[in-house]
Amino acid sequence: MYVVERVARGHRYLYLVESVREGKTVRQRTIKALGRKDALAASGELDRLAASIARHAERSIILSDIDAGRIVARRIGGPLLFGRLWQRLGIDAVLEEVLEGRQFGFAVERAVFVATLHRLFVSGSDRACLDWMESYAIDGSEDLALHHFYRAMAWLGEEIEEKAEGALAPRCVKDVIEEKLFDRRRDLFTDLSLVFMDTTSLSFYGAGGDTLGRRGHSKD
Structure with missing residues (x-):
């Protein structure tokens, strides 16, 4: 009819x-x-x-x-695809290992995952990430607030007492995570044929120092 x-x-x-x-x-x-x-x-x-x-x-x-707002439509493709990759690479397990003994009171691993996913899709701040997250169905992200992202990012940048030989900057939690991920995937036949380098240009000024800050060294 x-x-x-x-x-x-x-x-x-x-x-x-x-x-x-x-x-x-x-x-x-x-x-x-x-x-x-x-x-x-x-x-x-x-x-x-x-x-x-x-x-x-x-x-x-x-x-x-x-x-009427009684049903909210959210995207699921990205979180499902990269969530599976996240698990297969063991990133979630490594984060939980490094987090052992820390009492943050929120799901730090979920905050790091959401922030990583956000940077894969669009580049933006933690505040922008919070707004972006509302359009996606991401397991475990329901209770995340802006200050959780700030604390998670601060944790990744936390300095640790151990310092690598010849390092120009203190080691941080992020370095430990990257090393554990590399060790997790390495075997006797691992061939380090591809290396990603951060070539971001940095410059600074000040009263000098013992290494790069000494007079005559390039500051860029």
């Missing part, structure tokens, strides 16, 4: 009809004359009729619930 519009005596009328087969032909059979289109629209009867029918249609129910 469906509604058709017909013109008669200069006015537009709506009819509820159905298609019926008679022999080898199909014709329309009028079930109900609904009335003049302009009168139905002006009285609101047309909208009420459409809403009444829509209440019994599953697709319309879902769409109306989305419009």
Whole structure:
């Protein structure tokens, strides 16, 4: 069944009809004359009729619930794909290992995952990450707040007492995580054929120092 519009005596009328087969032909059979289109629209009867029918249609129910805010549509592709990769690489396990004994009171591993996922899709701040996260269904991210991202990023940058020989900067938690991930994937036949280097240009100024800060050394 469906509604058709017909013109008669200069006015537009709506009819509820159905298609019926008679022999080898199909014709329309009028079930109900609904009335003049302009009168139905002006009285609101047309909208009420459409809403009444829509209440019994599953697709319309879902769409109306989305419009009313009762159902929220979120993307799932990225979190599913990169979530599986995150687990296969063992990043979640390494983070939990390094976090052992720390009492943060929130899911640090989830905060790091969401922040990483955000940087894979769009570059932005932790505050932008919080807004971006609302469009995605990410397991374990429901209770994350902005200050959780700040604390998680601060933890990654925490300096540790151990210092690598010849290092120009103190080692931090991030370095430990990267080394553990490398060890996790390394075997007797590992060939280090590809190395990613951070070539970000940095410059500084000040009163000098014992290494790069000494007079005569490039500061860029």
